[in-house]
Amino acid sequence: MNNKNFHPIQKVPPIAHALHHWDEATGTLRYEYNGMDVLTLQIPTGHNIGFRHGSDGSMQSIQYCQQIYVSSDVPVKAIVTFTLNAGAINLRPHRAQAEQAILGQLGTPLIHGANGMYDTQWDLLLDWHGCDWHWLSSSIETTAEGKCIARMEVSFSQKAMFINLRPQYYRKHLGYTYHKPWEFVPNQKAVAGWCSWEAYRRDISIDKIEHIAAFMNEKLKDYGLTYIQVDDGYQKMPLPANPKGTMTEGWFTCEKTKFPGGHDSIVQAIKNKGFAPAVWTNANITNPEFPENHPNDVIFHDGKPLKGEWIDFLYTCSPECLAMHVEPLFRKYKETGYTYVKIDAIRHLLFDGLHECVRLGIMTNEDAEARFRAYMEATRKGLGDEVYYLASWGEMHEVVGVADACRISMDANPTWAGVRMQLFESARWFHTHRILFLNDPDHVCVRTKLAWAKSVLSLISLTGELYMLSDTTDAYTPEKLEVIRKTLPPLTGKTAETGPLSLEYPAYTWTKLHGFAVQSHETPVEMEDVSLEDALNMAGDFPTMHNNHPFSSLWAFHLQGAQGSWCVAARIATMPLPACSLPLENLGLEANQTYLAFDFWQQKFLGIVKTALDCEALAIGECQIIALHRMQEVPQLIASSRHVSMDAVSVKEYHAAADTLTVTLTGVPCTTEQYFVHLPKGMTLQSATADGANITCAQGDLLIVSVEFQKGSAEIILHFKKEEIV
Structure with a gap:
């Protein structure tokens, strides 16, 4: 039966079924969710229509999924209208399948065959199947009240059209627990800049920063490059150099021979050339004397400070520890003038550190997740809302709702292994792009082959991913600069498809071959050619690889x-x-x-x-x-x-x-x-x-x-x- 109650709009959209309202006199069938008629079907009067009445079950073997269906005794055309919140998008409710293009979008287009509508504010997905249909306009309309309207004509018959309604889709169906767009929306702007890591590794100095800033000001600033990011190498090692000090003091004690003016000189050198200052930091504690001076801030096991692979000593992530060492550090970056901060090694804090504590039995799975989340929230609290925040590396659901961008790949470099990784991982993770965060495929080294640079920069520009260059100035030949200029700025587009990742596609098979990205030496990686055999071995074997267009291509x-x-x-x-x-x-x-x-x-x-x-x-x-x-x-x-x-x-x-x-x-x-x-x-x-x-x-x-x-x-x-x- 029709539900007569009025439901106010809740800030947190309910995990509940939409309720139907049927007006036989006008042939109007409406489904109300969270106080709004998200779905309206206008059916010519005089037809015998069957539709789903109540919410007596999930109707699918997936939790939180409501399935609505409509059928007709005789063929009839009807108008279906979606009414969603501002920012709603049309997308395909599954990832690209055999021979299908991966779909992206800029603006609010209505895409032929894309049978899903997604409300970005409520994390609500509706998708439809089982009938012929077509859009009645080329783009989503916006009402005076700011609502998004999309209309399609549908052909009903005795075979039911069915509509899946999935509340809190990314949060509950895809498992991104911290995705709460009613509380936090990642910064949607386009981001383009230069990073020092694969240009210089740790051999960085204020002279080199001034040189690159002047070069970029002359060659690329007018085309949309906005950030200069100093990476690893500015800080005095070990961290903190004074084991009795705080981590803020550690990261802000610069190598005097390379940065005699400290962070203030870095920020000023970048600003002087019209760029926004950006900085790298990480979650590491490396000074072996730090634990004995801060026993309450470091995790111990069997009376010794615990060390994790790639992460060294581990923060306890207690409120007191975070208040002393983490939140003040990130506040200091903001106060010094950095408008973009990249946090590194956090996957190692979680996977190689806190998860090791779980394996040893000294904390629970839930405790490890809570501690890591507390660390991330402390960093954001220190930065405030205005600083652009990149989490690196490895997609982790615990950074959702904190970071503006997330690095989705390992360290990139100019070898084919590094370039292919950027191309392939951009495809694999595209369903998260500008929904959960901006995807970062890592910096681009244009000292690679011209064709390879052209491919990766074209893709980053069109997807609107985070666009970072990382070479010395001699790599920016006229032909390479021409490619960069034609791909700057990156667009502000987002995904136009969603769905879980397929586990039939291999990840990182290339890491055991030429060009393994994480190298122990201090010099930047150089370009090397690749044989066809090695290239195919890197790709692995998966269902679509022998098609005209394998996945990612x-x-x-x-x-x-x-x-x-x-x-x-x-x-x-x-x-x-x-x-x-x-x-x-x-x-x-x-x-x-x-x-x-x-x-x-x-x-x-x-x-x-x-x-x-x-x-x-x-x-x-x-x-x-x-x-x-x-x-x-x-x-x-x-x-x-x-x-x-x-x-x-x-x-x-x-x-x-x-x-x-x-x-x-x-x-x-x-x-x-x-x-x-x-x-x-x-x-x-x-x-x-x-x-x-x-x-x-x-x-x-x-x-x-x-x-x-x-x-x-x-x-x-x-x-x-x-x-x-x-």
Whole structure:
């Protein structure tokens, strides 16, 4: 029966079933969850509809899953409306399967075939199955009250359409216990910078920081690089150098020969060149005299201070210990002027330290988790809400709700093993991206092969992952700088698919082969080539590896910008990819539509595409980035040379009419970029004017507009004429 009670909206969304409300007179079936009608089905009156009435069971072998179903005695079309909170997104409720692209998104697109809606504020997932359906618009609508609306037309029949409603999806269904978006939302901004670790390892100094800051200011700042991060090597060892002191004193006692001005000089050198200062720290205690001077702050076993692999001595993580050594340290980083802090070795604190205590029987599983969580919360309390916080390394559910970003891979380097790891782990963990935290695939070493650098930077830019470079300035050759500039800034996109990780994909098989990332020596890792045999051995064996597009090698980013919606398909050769005909539906596109295709790195128009896209073969490490726009009967911007997104970065305003195209662009003064416009048959350019730039135009298969920016923005107006086609 209908439930007549009014349910107020709770701050913490209930783990409870939605309740139905049926109005036979209007043919309206509504399901209310947490005081809001999240699902409304408008069914033509006069039809005999069957639907699920109550909440007498889970209806699935998964806890907290409600299954709603609707069927009809005769075929009938109905309108289904989802009403969710601001920030809701359309996604596919499972990870990419055989030959499917991994789905990403920028904005609020409605993606063909993506049969899920996710409320990011309530951690609520709804997905539907068992019927034919299609979206009624290209993007999610926003009401005056800030609610998100998505509508689709559904074909009902005697075979039931069923809808799964899963409250607290990431928290309960995927096990991320600390994911509570009603309390904490990670910072959603794009992050790009330079890190000192794989450039210099511990051989870092204030002179080198000043040098790199000046170089980046000249070469990359205008393109979106914002942070300079000093890594390991600034602190005086062992930690703390004074065993009677606190860890704050330890980390803020710098090596005098390398940093005579201490942290203040680091922060000032970075700020002087217009960058935000960032710093690395970790959870280590290395001074062997520290435990005897702080016996209440270090864990002991059999009368001796316990040491964990990679972590040395272990904090007790008691309130008193955290109040003395941890919270003040992170507060000091903030007060000194660092706006980005990276905490390292925390996985070793947990896995090799506190878990060792569990194995020894000196604490319980629950106690180990609670102590680690207390450590993380103390670090965030010291930093406050404004400092950007990266947890490194290894995805751990205990950092959710504390960190803004989480490193999802081991230490990267310029070998194929290191590069492939970044590409593959970006794919494996993509369902967490900008939901639980921003994914960090670790720093990129462009001193690798040009093709490999192009692939990893393209992927990081399009996914919007954390974008960090780590080389000395001599690695930034003109051709490498060109690739970096065309991938800066990273987008602010997020995942458009979710679901648990498959355990049929191997993790880290590459670590036993060439290029093992964690090396004991102090010098940066150098690039080395890879044989095809080694590359395939690194990949391991898994269900899709013999497909045209094995898992991790095919992506589809559905983007929204001032010029509308488009898709960027990315083919990344984590294994050699054959030439193939790629079905458009595998990219989340409609097979019965006509698209215009453009290859970014080749700067080449691929022509009109229907049903499938013909793709070239790619060798190990190569990539192909293709923009796909639905063809229109008006002049249409379809690509640019400025950014790998083609172009979600430089197009700020866009107005297309039958015979006029007006575009407002941003750019770097004294640089030239090309913009590619498709014209309907019989149309030619009549005139072109620009304010803020010099332009030249050339017409072939596409109209190519070369824009020489005189200042940071320019308005381009193109007028066309169309000749009669006899």
